[in-house]
Amino acid sequence: MRSLSIGATGMLAQQLNVEVISNNIANMNTxxxxxxxxxxxxxxxxxxxxxxxxxxxxxxxxxSGVQIGAGVQTAAVYRIHQQGNxxxxxNPLDVAINGEGFFLVQLPSGDxxxxxxxxxxxxxxxxxxxxxxxxxxxxxAVPAEAVEISxxxxxxxxxxxxxxxxxxxxxxxxxxxxxxxxxxxxxxxxLYVETPASGDAVAGTAxxxxxxxxxQGMLETSNVNIVSEITQLISAQRAYEMNxxxxxxxxxxxxxxxxxx
Numbered sequence: 001m002r003s004l005s006i007g008a009t010g011m012l013a014q015q016l017n018v019e020v021i022s023n024n025i026a027n028m029n030t031x032x033x034x035x036x037x038x039x040x041x042x043x044x045x046x047x048x049x050x051x052x053x054x055x056x057x058x059x060x061x062x063x064s065g066v067q068i069g070a071g072v073q074t075a076a077v078y079r080i081h082q083q084g085n086x087x088x089x090x091n092p093l094d095v096a097i098n099g100e101g102f103f104l105v106q107l108p109s110g111d112x113x114x115x116x117x118x119x120x121x122x123x124x125x126x127x128x129x130x131x132x133x134x135x136x137x138x139x140x141a142v143p144a145e146a147v148e149i150s151x152x153x154x155x156x157x158x159x160x161x162x163x164x165x166x167x168x169x170x171x172x173x174x175x176x177x178x179x180x181x182x183x184x185x186x187x188x189x190x191l192y193v194e195t196p197a198s199g200d201a202v203a204g205t206a207x208x209x210x211x212x213x214x215x216q217g218m219l220e221t222s223n224v225n226i227v228s229e230i231t232q233l234i235s236a237q238r239a240y241e242m243n244x245x246x247x248x249x250x251x252x253x254x255x256x257x258x259x260x261x
Contacts, residue, residue, distance in 0.1 A: 006070065010071060010243030021229055028222050032115065034082070034084075041075040045069050048068060086218045094217055104174050105136055105191060107134060113134070123135075148167075153207060153213040155175070173214060174204075178202070
């Protein structure tokens with residue numbers, strides 16, 4: 001009976017759905033996290049009576065036919081790049097992007113990664129780095145005698161040195177956008193890398209056309225809606241139970257056949 005394998009594909013699909021939802025819930029407090037959603041599609045069909053086939057010599061045709069589906073499969077797990085809320089931190093090295101764009105981060109391999117998480121720090125050389133110590137591309141090193149750091153909405157970084165009044169310009173944050181940000185590959189640590197699906201990075205700066213603005217002393221929160229995720233989790237659980245019920249029912253039907261006298 002096909003229903004055994006069909007029910008199994010349904011259970012596997014809902015298992016993956018729960019895994020995606022659980023990852024969203026686990027990252028509900030992750031800075032700059034973008035929630036994911038699983039998409040499914042039906043499998044190939046077996047035609048027991050082909051639609052449109054001739055049904056008589058008079059030229060009549062079968063109007064609907066008989067097609068039996070083989071179940072469900074995962075089509076994609078895509079990321080929803082919706083703007084998260086802004087959380088005030090009052091930390092001068094916390095910078096949020098309000099609008100389009102990603103910060104550029106230099107990996108130890110020399111490759112460039114991209115992130116929306118603007119919780120930055122300074123390393124021993126005064127460079128602006130991520131919590132993992134990867135250098136953020138754009139600003140130069142902040143002098144050790146700096147007593148104040150400010151970032152304007154266009155991403156320019158100014159520092160006030162001890163004993164001086166005029167601020168010193170130490171560079172500007174670089175940003176990048178993509179034609180298809182959903183096509184970026186997540187590598188963990190709030191970082192993404194470019195792929196053929198995302199398209200080439202379009203470099204620019206904040207407040208330029210197609211780019212957002214930067215907000216100092218703020219962080220972009222995760223865009224996970226916990227109420228929506230819990231609702232989807234319950235729905236996925238019920239769907240899993242229904243698919244398991246299909247397998248149980250099929251097993252009982254087969255048992256009835258084997259017990260025929």
